[in-house]
Amino acid sequence: MKPEHVEEFFRRLAERLPDPRSELEFESPFTLLVAVVLSAQATDASVNKATPALFELANTPEKMVALGEPRIQDLIRTIGLYRTKAKNIIKLSEMLIAEHDSKVPRTREALQRLPGVGRKTANVVLNVAFAEPTIAVDTHIFRVGNRTGLARGVTPEQVETRLEKAVPARYKLHAHHWLILHGRYICTARKPNCPECVVNDLCAFKAKTTLEPPKTLRVKPARTPGRKAKAQRGRARLAMRSA
Numbered sequence: 001m002k003p004e005h006v007e008e009f010f011r012r013l014a015e016r017l018p019d020p021r022s023e024l025e026f027e028s029p030f031t032l033l034v035a036v037v038l039s040a041q042a043t044d045a046s047v048n049k050a051t052p053a054l055f056e057l058a059n060t061p062e063k064m065v066a067l068g069e070p071r072i073q074d075l076i077r078t079i080g081l082y083r084t085k086a087k088n089i090i091k092l093s094e095m096l097i098a099e100h101d102s103k104v105p106r107t108r109e110a111l112q113r114l115p116g117v118g119r120k121t122a123n124v125v126l127n128v129a130f131a132e133p134t135i136a137v138d139t140h141i142f143r144v145g146n147r148t149g150l151a152r153g154v155t156p157e158q159v160e161t162r163l164e165k166a167v168p169a170r171y172k173l174h175a176h177h178w179l180i181l182h183g184r185y186i187c188t189a190r191k192p193n194c195p196e197c198v199v200n201d202l203c204a205f206k207a208k209t210t211l212e213p214p215k216t217l218r219v220k221p222a223r224t225p226g227r228k229a230k231a232q233r234g235r236a237r238l239a240m241r242s243a
């Protein structure tokens with residue numbers, strides 16, 4: 001995509017949603033970190049259902065360790081991979097206490113050393129908790145980047161690198177949320193809503209969807225007479241001739 005089109009792409013997304021926010025619920029960098037760890041291969045909605053009860057009991061690393069793995073498992077049972085995630089939450093809480101004065105570190109390297117924290121999770125925490133202009137490439141951003149031609153790549157890291165180069169500096173802080181929300185609600189995996197997409201004319205996707213005509217206006221194809229009807233008409237003609 002040409003740089004002037006990338007600029008226009010983000011100008012329109014920014015105009016539509018000037019102050020985009022994470023849809024995960026959290027109250028501090030620590031609860032954000034836990035919520036993002038829980039959201040791996042799960043929806044934000046499923047995480048938001050479980051975390052209020054969890055954070056009411058444990059909103060600091062110390063309280064999380066005191067709560068213990070079996071109790072955490074009970075509280076997050078509705079989220080996929082809950083056993084592994086409960087184990088990681090205990091371990092990362094212990095590491096935060098032992099190595100970071102119970103605080104969430106502000107560097108990608110330190111974040112990625114925590115159990116259950118990969119590059120994507122680290123990028124989300126840096127962006128949302130510390131206002132760093134990182135772009136965490138999840139399934140939505142990967143799809144939007146490739147479809148639109150904004151940042152094509154075969155791995156999330158490739159898409160991330162290309163987005164970092166392509167996105168104008170003034171849009172970098174919120175680019176992550178604009179692209180996620182665009183992918184989640186407009187440029188969906190199965191049926192993108194291209195007719196209502198504000199960047200439709202800038203997008204390079206070849207299989208854009210179009211408006212379907214209303215049911216009442218759909219013209220029924222003319223039916224060709226079946227064999228039975230033809231045979232009946234033939235018999236009627238014969239009967240008339242022999243009469």
Ligand code: SF4
Binds near residue numbers: 186187
């Ligand atoms: S035009 Fe369609 S495919 Fe392109 S970004 Fe918009 S919704 Fe996605």
